[in-house]
Structure formats: C-alpha cells, structure tokens
Amino acid sequence: MSNTTSPIWVEIGRLEDIPRLGARVVKAPQGDIAVFRAADDHVFALRDRCPHKGGPLSQGLVHGHRVTCPLHSWVFELDTGTAVAPDEGCAARFPVRVDGGKVFLALHGALHGITGVAGIESLEEELLP
Amino acid sequence: MKEKLVLIGNGMAGMRTVEELLALNPERYEITVFGAEPHGNYNRIMLSPVLAGEKTVEQIMINDPHWYTERGITLHVGKEIVEIRRARREVIAADGTRAEYDRLLLATGSNPFMLPVSGNELEGVIGFRDIKDVDTMLAAAHSGRHAVVIGGGLLGLEAASGLAKHGMDVTVVHLLDVLMERQLDPVAATMLRASLEERGLRFMMGAQTEAILGDTRVERVRFKDGIELPADLVVMAVGIRPNLALAKKAGLHCERGIVVNDTMQTYDPRIYAVGECVQHRGQTYGLVAPLWEQARVCANHLAHHGIARYLGSVTSTKLKVTGIDVFSAGDFNGGEGCEEIVLRDRGRGVYKKLVVKDNRVRGAVMYGDTTDGAWYFQLLRESTDVSAFRDAILFGQAHLGDAGHGGNNVMAMADEAEVCGCNGICKGAIVKAITDKKLFTLDEVRTHTKASASCGSCTGLVEQILAATVGNFDKTPKEKPVCKCTEHSHDAVRKVIRDQHLTSLRQVFDFLEWKTPDGCHSCRPALNYYLISTWPDEAADDPRSRLINERVHANIQKDGTYSVVPRMWGGLTNPKELRAIADVADRYAIPTVKVTGGQRIDLLGVRKEDLPAVWADLNAAGMVSGHAYGKSLRTVKTCVGSEWCRFGTQDSTGLGVKLEQFSWGSWTPHKFKMAVSGCPRNCAEATIKDFGVVCVDSGYEIHVGGNGGIKIRATDLLCKVTAEAEVIEYCGAFMQLYREEGRYLERTAPWIERVGLAYVKRRVVEDEEGRKALHARFLESQRHAQVDPWAERASGGVDAHEFAPLTVCEEQAGRGKVSRPLPRLAPHAPHLTV
Numbered sequence: 001m002s003n004t005t006s007p008i009w010v011e012i013g014r015l016e017d018i019p020r021l022g023a024r025v026v027k028a029p030q031g032d033i034a035v036f037r038a039a040d041d042h043v044f045a046l047r048d049r050c051p052h053k054g055g056p057l058s059q060g061l062v063h064g065h066r067v068t069c070p071l072h073s074w075v076f077e078l079d080t081g082t083a084v085a086p087d088e089g090c091a092a093r094f095p096v097r098v099d100g101g102k103v104f105l106a107l108h109g110a111l112h113g114i115t116g117v118a119g120i121e122s123l124e125e126e127l128l129p
Numbered sequence: 130m131k132e133k134l135v136l137i138g139n140g141m142a143g144m145r146t147v148e149e150l151l152a153l154n155p156e157r158y159e160i161t162v163f164g165a166e167p168h169g170n171y172n173r174i175m176l177s178p179v180l181a182g183e184k185t186v187e188q189i190m191i192n193d194p195h196w197y198t199e200r201g202i203t204l205h206v207g208k209e210i211v212e213i214r215r216a217r218r219e220v221i222a223a224d225g226t227r228a229e230y231d232r233l234l235l236a237t238g239s240n241p242f243m244l245p246v247s248g249n250e251l252e253g254v255i256g257f258r259d260i261k262d263v264d265t266m267l268a269a270a271h272s273g274r275h276a277v278v279i280g281g282g283l284l285g286l287e288a289a290s291g292l293a294k295h296g297m298d299v300t301v302v303h304l305l306d307v308l309m310e311r312q313l314d315p316v317a318a319t320m321l322r323a324s325l326e327e328r329g330l331r332f333m334m335g336a337q338t339e340a341i342l343g344d345t346r347v348e349r350v351r352f353k354d355g356i357e358l359p360a361d362l363v364v365m366a367v368g369i370r371p372n373l374a375l376a377k378k379a380g381l382h383c384e385r386g387i388v389v390n391d392t393m394q395t396y397d398p399r400i401y402a403v404g405e406c407v408q409h410r411g412q413t414y415g416l417v418a419p420l421w422e423q424a425r426v427c428a429n430h431l432a433h434h435g436i437a438r439y440l441g442s443v444t445s446t447k448l449k450v451t452g453i454d455v456f457s458a459g460d461f462n463g464g465e466g467c468e469e470i471v472l473r474d475r476g477r478g479v480y481k482k483l484v485v486k487d488n489r490v491r492g493a494v495m496y497g498d499t500t501d502g503a504w505y506f507q508l509l510r511e512s513t514d515v516s517a518f519r520d521a522i523l524f525g526q527a528h529l530g531d532a533g534h535g536g537n538n539v540m541a542m543a544d545e546a547e548v549c550g551c552n553g554i555c556k557g558a559i560v561k562a563i564t565d566k567k568l569f570t571l572d573e574v575r576t577h578t579k580a581s582a583s584c585g586s587c588t589g590l591v592e593q594i595l596a597a598t599v600g601n602f603d604k605t606p607k608e609k610p611v612c613k614c615t616e617h618s619h620d621a622v623r624k625v626i627r628d629q630h631l632t633s634l635r636q637v638f639d640f641l642e643w644k645t646p647d648g649c650h651s652c653r654p655a656l657n658y659y660l661i662s663t664w665p666d667e668a669a670d671d672p673r674s675r676l677i678n679e680r681v682h683a684n685i686q687k688d689g690t691y692s693v694v695p696r697m698w699g700g701l702t703n704p705k706e707l708r709a710i711a712d713v714a715d716r717y718a719i720p721t722v723k724v725t726g727g728q729r730i731d732l733l734g735v736r737k738e739d740l741p742a743v744w745a746d747l748n749a750a751g752m753v754s755g756h757a758y759g760k761s762l763r764t765v766k767t768c769v770g771s772e773w774c775r776f777g778t779q780d781s782t783g784l785g786v787k788l789e790q791f792s793w794g795s796w797t798p799h800k801f802k803m804a805v806s807g808c809p810r811n812c813a814e815a816t817i818k819d820f821g822v823v824c825v826d827s828g829y830e831i832h833v834g835g836n837g838g839i840k841i842r843a844t845d846l847l848c849k850v851t852a853e854a855e856v857i858e859y860c861g862a863f864m865q866l867y868r869e870e871g872r873y874l875e876r877t878a879p880w881i882e883r884v885g886l887a888y889v890k891r892r893v894v895e896d897e898e899g900r901k902a903l904h905a906r907f908l909e910s911q912r913h914a915q916v917d918p919w920a921e922r923a924s925g926g927v928d929a930h931e932f933a934p935l936t937v938c939e940e941q942a943g944r945g946k947v948s949r950p951l952p953r954l955a956p957h958a959p960h961l962t963v
Contacts, residue, residue, distance in 0.1 A: 021674075022930075063645065063650060
C-alpha cells in the first residue's frame with residue numbers, strides 16, 4: 001500500500017473545535033488547508049490561499065456555503081472552491097467528512113508515509129467508499 | 130403547480146419586472162410574454178443613437194430569444210393581445226393564441242400622439258417610437274430631402290439631429306417659443322437652439338400645424354399663418370399617450386393612464402401594470418428611471434415579499450445628441466421662496482442653474498458642462514443641506530476636493546485614463562464592460578469591473594461613465610439597501626432594531642425576512658455594529674460577524690501576517706514602553722517597525738500564532754490595544770502644547786491623553802480620529818480629523834467632520850468652549866450622535882454633509898439637555914467597551930482557536946508516530962507527526 005495515490009483520511013479534530021461560521025487551519029506538508037464550518041454544520045476544506053493574491057481564506061467571513069477572502073473580498077463557493085462570478089478562479093478543494101463528531105480530511109500523495117501507521121490504515125479502510 | 134404569470138408588452142418596463150422577479154424568486158411562476166413587435170426585448174431609449182448611426186439595432190437588444198428559453202419563459206413575438214377575459218383569467222391574441230393567468234402584468238407602454246390634423250394618416254407621416262419608425266426614417270433619409278419634425282421636445286430634437294446627420298434638410302416646428310420647455314429654462318433653450326442651428330437644423334417657433342398635404346404620400350405641411358413647407362417625411366413628436374385601449378376594454382379603471390396603487394396593482398388586484406401606461410398618484414412617467422423603480426416594487430410584490438412600495442419618482446433628463454450636453458432635473462423654474470444660483474459663460478458655452486430652497490437643491494438645468502449632473506441630482510433626491518459648500522457648488526464636486534480624480538469630464542477622458550486607482554481600471558475597460566455585458570447599474574459595473582468597488586472615491590466618476598455610455602439610466606432608489614441580502618436600508622434596519630428591541634443577528638434576519646440564511650460579508654458586520662451600539666449591555670458581540678482585523682485585533686497584511694499597534698495615549702511614550710517594544714520586535718523577529726501617521730509605533734509582519742504572546746509582553750509593560758484595526762476610536766494626535774512649546778496656549782498633550790482615555794474602546798460606524806493642537810498653528814492637524822480641538826488663549830475651538838484620506842475635507846467649526854471638561858462632554862455627545870445615526874462605514878465627513886452641520890449643532894451645541902443625555906449614553910456604552918481585547922486573548926483564553934492551527938500534520942521520515950488526540954482549543958496545536 002505504500003505507493004498508493006488514493007487519499008488518506010486523517011482525523012483532524014472534533015467538529016466543535018471549529019467555530020460555526022468560522023474556520024481553522026490544518027498545517028499539512030503541502031501547505032495550509034482551511035477547514036470551514038457553516039451554520040448548518042456542513043464542513044468544507046479548501047487550500048488556504050486565495051487564487052487572486054494569495055489571501056488566507058481561513059481568515060475570511062463565512063456566510064451560507066461561501067467564504068469572503070479577507071484581502072480583497074473575493075467570494076468562493078465552499079463546496080467547489082470556485083470564485084463567485086464575475087470573479088474567476090478556484091481554490092483547491094479537499095474531501096472532508098464528519099463522523100461521530102470527528103472531522104476527517106483526505107490528504108493525497110505527500111502523506112504516503114502515513115499508511116504505515118496502523119491506526120490510520122484502518123481508518124482509511126473504514127471511510128473510503 | 131406553479132402559478133401562471135402573463136406579461137403583455139415585451140418592452141423595457143415589463144421585462145425589467147420579470148428580471149427583478151427572477152432574481153427574487155425564480156421558481157414561483159410559469160411565465161408567458163406577449164410582445165406586439167416582432168423583436169426580442171430592446172432598449173428603447175437607445176433608438177436615437179441608432180437613428181444617428183452611432184449604434185446598431187443588435188447593440189440595443191437586451192435579451193435575445195435564447196435568454197427566454199434558458200429561463201423557461203414562453204415568448205410570443207408579433208402577437209398583439211386584443212382581449213383580457215378577467216372572469217376566465219385568460220388573454221387572447223389577435224391570431225387566436227390564448228393564455229391563462231393567475232397574475233397578469235400589463236406593460237403596454239405608450240403611443241406617440243398624432244396631431245388630429247387632416248393628412249396625418251398619409252404615407253411618410255410617422256411617430257418616433259419603435260424600430261419600425263427608425264427603419265422608416267432611415268429609408269426616407271437621403272441628402273437633399275426635406276423632413277419636418279413637429280415638436281421641439283426631447284424626442285423631437287433627437288429625431289431631428291439624427292435625420293440631419295443623414296443629410297436631410299430638417300425643420301423643427303414647435304408650438305411654443307422655448308425648446309424643451311418641460312426640461313429647460315429659456316436661457317438654456319436659447320443656447321441649445323443656437324448650437325443645433327450651427328449643425329444645420331432650422332426652427333419654426335410658435336408655429337401651429339394646420340394640415341399635412343399630399344396625395345398618398347406626404348408632400349407639404351401647412352401652418353395656421355398660411356406658410357407651407359415641403360416635406361418628404363413628417364415626424365410627430367408632440368408627446369406620448371399611455372396605451373390604454375386593452376385595459377379600458379377589460380373594464381380596468383383608467384384616467385390618463387391605468388390607475389395603480391403603491392404596489393403597482395390595478396383595480397383588479399390580480400392585474401398589475403408598470404411603465405408608461407401607468408398612472409400613479411396622478412402622475413404618468415415617460416422616462417426610464419421611474420420605470421426601473423416601478424419594476425422593482427412590482428417584482429417584490431409578485432414574489433410575495435411585499436415589503437416595497439412605489440412612492441413616485443423625481444426625474445432627470447439628458448438629451449442624447451452627441452456633442453451637446455444638456456441636463457435637467459426637478460423643479461428648475463423655482464417658485465415662492467426659491468433662490469437661483471447661476472453660472473453663465475457664453476464664451477465657453479456653459480450655463481448652470483440650480484434652484485435652491487432652504488439650502489436644499491430643488492432643481493437643476495445645465496448646458497454645455499453636465500459633468501456634475503449626477504451629483505446635483507443626488508443632492509436633490511437626498512435633500513442634502515448644501516449650506517456648507519453652497520459658495521462653490523456650481524464649480525462642481527471636483528472642486529470640493531477629490532484626491533487624484535481632478536477634472537472629472539468623462540466625455541473628454543481618454544480610454545486609457547485610469548478611473549479606479551485602487552484596482553487599476555481605466556475608462557475604456559469600464560465602457561467595454563458596460564457595452565459588452567449590457568450593464569445598467571452601478572452595482573453591476575462594480576461587480577464586473579471592480580471599478581469603485583474598493584475605496585469608493587471614484588464612484589461619482591463611474592456613475593458618470595455609466596450615464597454617458599447608456600444614457601442616464603439607473604437612478605438608484607433614494608435609500609440604498611444594506612446589501613443584496615435585503616431590500617431594507619441602513620436607517621430602516623437600525624430603526625427596527627431599536628423599535629422592536631432586537632438584540633441578535635438571528636432576530637434581525639427573522640424579523641426583516643433576510644433573503645440569505647446568514648447574511649454576507651457586507652451586512653453582518655453592519656448589523657453587528659447596529660446591535661451592539663443600540664443595546665450595549667444586552668446585545669452580545671458576534672465575532673463571526675467581524676471582519677478579520679476586528680476579530681483578531683490586528684491588521685492583516687498582504688502576506689497573511691499581521692501588524693500590531695500598541696496604544697500610546699495622546700502620542701506619549703516613555704523609555705519603558707520603547708524598551709518593551711524593542712524587546713518584542715527582537716523576540717518575535719518582527720521585520721518592520723514603523724512610526725504611523727497617528728503618532729504610534731507599528732510592528733509589521735507578526736505571525737498570527739505569535740499574536741497572543743506579543744500582546745502578553747506588551748501588556749506586561751502596561752500597553753493595551755491601539756485599535757488601529759477597528760471601526761472605532763483610533764488615535765488622538767497631539768502637539769506638545771503649553772508644557773513645552775513657546776507658542777502653546779493650553780495643555781494640548783494633557784487634553785489629548787484625557788480624551789483618549791475617556792473614549793478608547795468605543796466602536797463607531799467607521800474609524801474615528803481625533804487631534805488636539807495647542808495653538809492655531811495646528812501642528813497636530815486637528816482640522817482634518819473627525820473631532821479636532823484647536824486651543825486658543827481664551828479656550829478651545831471644537832472642529833468636526835474632517836477627513837485627510839480618500840477625499841480631503843477640512844472640518845467645520847462646531848463651537849468654542851472655555852474648559853477642558855466641556856471639550857470632553859462635547860466629544861462624548863458628538864461621538865454618540867455619530868454612533869447612533871451614522872450609517873455603518875460612513876465616516877463623519879460624509880455623514881455631516883448628509884445631515885447638515887446645522888443639525889449637528891442643534892443636537893450637540895444648542896440643546897444642552899440633549900447633549901448631556903448623549904454624553905451620558907456614551908459613558909454608559911463605554912462601561913462595556915473599555916476592556917483590553919489583547920489582555921483577554923493573551924491571558925484570558927478568549928478565542929484561543931483563532932490563533933492556533935487545528936492540527937499540524939508533519940512528515941517525518943522513518944518515525945511514523947502519531948500523537949493525537951490532544952487537548953481541544955489548546956494554545957499550541959496538536960502535532961500529528963507522520
């Protein structure tokens with residue numbers, strides 16, 4: 001399994017660790033990832049970098065299933081990462097899911113080594129479709 | 130099953146209503162549109178440029194057939210509805226097509242009024258109303274042929290200029306002695322006539338048409354005095370008549386137009402009417418701006434929102450003849466109690482007249498230079514008190530100071546000229562977006578180009594470009610909604626919060642039926658401010674409705690790091706504080722240390738996770754947050770005053786410290802800056818601050834409403850007092866009035882221009898009891914506000930999750946050890962070592 005390219009599900013914390021209508025940052029080897037929680041407890045994850053001028057989206061204001069970038073107020077759809085028209089751009093999206101109050105984030109390639117860990121491996125089998 | 134909505138009239142008013150309705154509620158209706166003309170929906174007011182050859186028919190189409198299909202709208206073009214069966218709720222077209230309705234919208238527009246003279250049915254006698262008329266005119270327009278335009282109003286002159294451009298020999302015949310008498314005064318009309326004559330038009334004034342002569346085609350026009358003119362084409366432009374035939378036949382109550390109420394319903398509440406066919410509160414309208422407002426209201430009602438009412442419109446007009454600038458608005462002839470402010474420069478061909486009553490603009494006529502038309506119209510609609518700048522009002526808005534945007538003549542601007550300095554948008558890009566994307570409103574231009582979307586200082590310029598490109602089009606309603614999430618204005622929202630005792634965002638959203646589940650980045654910070662400023666001891670501050678700077682009490686920088694500005698009361702500091710700042714800069718490797726314009730020290734480039742520790746160190750040296758990030762009291766700038774300065778008249782530094790200690794921590798609609806100067810040399814620059822004090826030998830001058838930023842504005846002198854304690858009382862009262870009545874993100878400068886200095890004086894200076902009450906409310910609010918947000922976060926554990934990552938995933942070769950879970954909301958994040 002050590003060279004698989006399928007995503008690895010990593011437990012990153014509990015749902016209540018993320019404020020409603022807010023976000024937290026997960027520091028990953030591939031860069032910061034912003035994990036958002038909407039008012040309806042839907043959770044989303046985007047690369048923490050606005051495609052416009054690199055603003056940290058995790059610091060933005062969350063409304064509906066959208067976030068407004070703190071630097072120049074571009075607005076992004078949280079479920080797809082695409083900018084709301086007429087702005088054009090996209091922030092990379094990461095699969096994320098909540099299970100039993102715990103939040104899991106799917107990370108790719110850069111975390112290959114993680115599959116060697118028993119706890120994580122079983123997690124992956126449990127959660128991947 | 131969806132309700133059925135049928136629209137009769139595929140014109141501008143009806144389709145605008147449909148567009149507004151789709152934006153509010155796209156799912157409610159199954160929509161059918163009938164249009165008598167064989168085209169899609171087009172911009173009728175642009176027919177004059179089409180006639181002049183400046184635009185093509187394609188360029189003025191608004192929605193093509195594809196647009197209707199995409200939205201599931203059934204479109205019948207070239208089908209005139211001849212009957213409405215109200216009892217069966219169906220409409221029938223001339224060709225027998227039927228459609229049933231639950232709601233019916235009439236937008237039948239108007240017909241040109243044809244003079245009842247003999248020969249008015251001859252071939253070659255037309256109105257100026259639709260594409261067919263333009264085609265007829267273009268077909269007749271050949272060099273050397275004669276055209277007679279009957280009617281010297283807006284439409285007649287546009288038709289005449291267009292025909293003259295095609296080489297026709299054109300005579301304009303007008304019943305009165307003054308052209309465009311409904312829009313112009315005699316002076317402007319004379320100047321207009323002279324420049325049209327220079328372009329080859331001929332005029333017959335005071336001429337009454339008697340008959341149009343010819344066999345089958347028009348040949349001549351005869352007047353009452355016996356004079357005859359040769360004519361190959363006669364254009365009747367003497368006025369329009371609302372098209373009532375269908376409504377009357379259906380038994381709907383009509384007077385001059387179809388009579389509607391404030392929700393645009395006719396006497397049959399299932400039937401609505403909008404546009405030129407409508408009579409509302411005794412008025413009919415033939416201009417586009419009122420139609421837009423009617424469309425908004427009608428759509429709102431059709432969508433079952435039911436919160437908008439149409440209250441009538443104030444209109445402005447602009448002649449669309451290239452190279453001739455005419456603008457008029459409101460009551461430009463004046464009347465009892467009115468005064469006129471006039472500028473007349475024959476050499477430059479410029480004439481401007483404002484009609485003013487009680488220091489408020491009531492009407493405007495401009496010829497030759499219409500740059501400031503939009504501005505005057507805004508002053509008129511908002512009934513702004515102009516006393517503060519009345520002496521210079523005719524020189525225009527640019528004259529009032531508009532940094533970087535001097536000489537605002539948009540027509541003369543090159544395409545490469547930069548309009549929006551924040552976003553680097555030039556005029557050409559704006560014009561292109563307006564034309565290509567068919568934009569009509571300032572909001573649309575902002576969304577698509579970003580022009581004026583940042584600091585907003587070029588808004589007036591962008592509005593002028595919009596007006597110059599599409600004609601004077603959208604006139605935003607008197608009170609703009611807070612944002613797209615609601616129809617309610619700032620003032621309305623705040624009134625409801627106060628009257629209904631609403632203390633949370635949720636209550637506001639529910640009570641006012643917000644269109645979005647939890648607002649947006651525009652309305653949430655505004656509502657949060659209104660709640661905490663109205664109910665300081667009841668409404669809880671919502672950090673999730675604060676933008677990042679106010680949420681983490683530091684200023685975000687372009688690279689995602691933050692800047693930290695500790696408070697230095699009145700600009701005073703000491704060796705202990707400076708050492709602490711130096712130590713902090715060393716300890717946290719802060720790359721830049723800078724002195725600010727407000728006499729503070731700014732530490733730039735602090736990593737977010739270091740913020741609590743930086744604050745703890747600064748707190749330990751006795752320093753608190755400088756609120757350099759907030760819509761709040763920022764700084765009190767001072768000079769050294771009588772303690773050191775040989776010119777100082779009072780202890781300006783000491784007073785500055787007192788003012789700052791008394792007012793720090795207060796949230797305001799926008800940032801609030803103060804200064805105290807020790808003598809009239811004014812070294813602290815107090816006259817460009819929101820609240821400035823200039824000390825004099827006999828006391829303290831209090832100045833308010835200054836601004837040194839986007840648009841420089843010198844303060845107005847509020848009053849003079851003799852004791853420090855009075856300065857503080859006036860300061861508290863002034864800030865509280867601004868806090869209670871200023872709109873969110875409105876600085877004191879535009880606020881004072883909006884409400885008038887006289888009003889502020891009345892509340893703060895003349896009404897002693899009122900002043901004391903305002904001051905007391907400010908002090909009450911301060912009891913809840915003067916808590917150092919840094920200390921709360923550095924040691925009190927408030928919002929710890931803001932400053933620490935949720936998880937750190939590290940790749941560590943050969944270790945493969947996972948350490949988790951770790952304590953929640955820990956100041957240091959759990960490390961997930963991989």
